[in-house]
Amino acid sequence: MRWSSTSALLVTLALAAAAQQTPSPQSAAPAPGPRFVVIIDAAHGGEDTGAHLSSGQLEKAANLALSVRLRSLLTARGFQVITTRENDSFVELNRRAELANHANAAACISLHATESGSGVHLFASSLAPANPTRFTPWKTAQAAWETRSLALAGAVNSALTHAGLTVTLGRIPLPGIESMTCPALAVELGPQRDADKKVTAEPDSPDYQAQVASALAAAVLEWRSDPNRTGARQP
Amino acid sequence: MIPRYQKVLFVILLIAALGMGFKLWQLRDRAHKRLLAGQTLAPTAAPVVAPAEQATLVVANDLDDSLAPQMHSLPLPADPGARARAVLGKLLDLYAAPESTHEIPGGAASVDQVFLLRAQGTKNSGDQLAVVNLTGTFAASHPAGLETESLTVLSICATLRANLPAITQVRFLVDGVERPTLAGHADLTRTYLTSEATPVEGIKP
Numbered sequence: 001m002r003w004s005s006t007s008a009l010l011v012t013l014a015l016a017a018a019a020q021q022t023p024s025p026q027s028a029a030p031a032p033g034p035r036f037v038v039i040i041d042a043a044h045g046g047e048d049t050g051a052h053l054s055s056g057q058l059e060k061a062a063n064l065a066l067s068v069r070l071r072s073l074l075t076a077r078g079f080q081v082i083t084t085r086e087n088d089s090f091v092e093l094n095r096r097a098e099l100a101n102h103a104n105a106a107a108c109i110s111l112h113a114t115e116s117g118s119g120v121h122l123f124a125s126s127l128a129p130a131n132p133t134r135f136t137p138w139k140t141a142q143a144a145w146e147t148r149s150l151a152l153a154g155a156v157n158s159a160l161t162h163a164g165l166t167v168t169l170g171r172i173p174l175p176g177i178e179s180m181t182c183p184a185l186a187v188e189l190g191p192q193r194d195a196d197k198k199v200t201a202e203p204d205s206p207d208y209q210a211q212v213a214s215a216l217a218a219a220v221l222e223w224r225s226d227p228n229r230t231g232a233r234q235p
Numbered sequence: 236m237i238p239r240y241q242k243v244l245f246v247i248l249l250i251a252a253l254g255m256g257f258k259l260w261q262l263r264d265r266a267h268k269r270l271l272a273g274q275t276l277a278p279t280a281a282p283v284v285a286p287a288e289q290a291t292l293v294v295a296n297d298l299d300d301s302l303a304p305q306m307h308s309l310p311l312p313a314d315p316g317a318r319a320r321a322v323l324g325k326l327l328d329l330y331a332a333p334e335s336t337h338e339i340p341g342g343a344a345s346v347d348q349v350f351l352l353r354a355q356g357t358k359n360s361g362d363q364l365a366v367v368n369l370t371g372t373f374a375a376s377h378p379a380g381l382e383t384e385s386l387t388v389l390s391i392c393a394t395l396r397a398n399l400p401a402i403t404q405v406r407f408l409v410d411g412v413e414r415p416t417l418a419g420h421a422d423l424t425r426t427y428l429t430s431e432a433t434p435v436e437g438i439k440p
Contacts, residue, residue: 044419048419049419050379050419051378051379051380051418051419052379059379059419112380112381112420114378114379114380114381114382114383115378115380116297116338116378116380116382116383117297117298117300117380117382117383118297118298118299121300121381121382123381123382123385126431168299168300168382169300170300170382170385172381172385172389172421173385173421173422173425173427174381175422186381188380188381188382190380190382193298197298
């Protein structure tokens with residue numbers, strides 16, 4: 001009796017172990033695709049408040065709110081998302097670039113808000129495109145990714161325009177982004193205006209932010225499937 | 236007993252020492268008077284009414300993110316530094332006016348000084364670096380944002396280039412000291428090249 005119960009226990013354990021080793025068709029995980037990391041950088045934070053918006057809110061809070069929305073949308077679509085800040089804390093520009101560079105990100109989006117201008121302002125760095133080198137100067141590291149950053153800006157522009165938003169594109173010096181080794185751009189939400197230039201939505205309006213976040217998520221989805229997009233680490 | 240020749244030598248040296256002391260005091264007094272006279276008679280720059288000339292101001296527009304050249308007539312001094320300050324003053328007056336396309340309070344008084352120096356790292360020896368010293372009030376009241384701050388910086392660079400082509404580089408100070416950003420976004424620690432700030436209908440990538 002004792003032998004039979006012990007052997008039964010051993011058989012049960014052996015069967016359980018075999019069951020764990022043999023993959024069943026129902027529990028088989030899909031083959032992991034190529035790693036696609038998106039960096040979302042909510043600009044400012046902590047003592048660095050950014051702009052004072054017309055609604056009374058600070059830019060740092062509006063940026064964080066949009067960052068949370070965009071992160072949720074991208075995570076739901078299966079992207080691996082890394083944010084530079086999750087709360088009202090000050091993060092140095094170099095630290096933000098370090099996070100993006102260590103993550104080997106495929107897209108880096110820096111979020112801003114302003115009370116001036118109209119619609120969404122997209123900015124890529126104004127660095128002249130350069131060939132990648134083994135050792136890259138920290139302050140101009142983005143130069144090797146400039147062409148791809150402009151391609152990413154084009155994808156985001158298309159998605160925002162398709163969503164019915166007013167978009168302006170520009171290339172300006174961007175100190176934080178210029179140290180990033182990934183396709184990167186800054187997205188600045190200005191107030192939405194009608195034909196008479198009257199403000200119809202402030203940059204911190206939840207509906208407006210939801211519309212922009214949805215368009216940005218669609219743009220990143222399109223960017224992932226872009227056949228011209230090459231590996232993140234090799235521009 | 237002191238020899239006679241030593242007494243004579245002592246008297247001569249004493250007279251020479253007193254004479255030199257008197258002469259020194261005289262020279263010092265003369266130099267002091269000359270200094271005071273120089274300060275009093277220093278020529279002060281008389282307010283000259285410079286003739287009005289046509290100047291090109293590269294004006295920013297927040298709504299379409301553009302820089303567009305406009306011709307304006309204004310008195311322009313002959314001195315390049317004063318000339319640069321005059322055109323920038325007029326540009327900032329436009330921004331401070333009601334119905335401006337790029338609203339910034341402050342006006343012409345926001346440009347404290349413009350210094351012109353020889354540009355570094357250029358092939359042409361005539362190239363100049365303009366150091367634009369803005370007031371702290373201007374920076375504090377400037378609207379914050381990537382687009383609006385960049386437009387201000389680029390329109391200043393483009394306006395300087397349009398009126399003083401020798402200026403190829405521009406640096407910014409605020410109240411005489413370097414500052415990280417204009418109002419939290421536009422980088423003021425770098426040297427801007429005026430060739431990169433050309434007026435365009437919307438800055439396209």
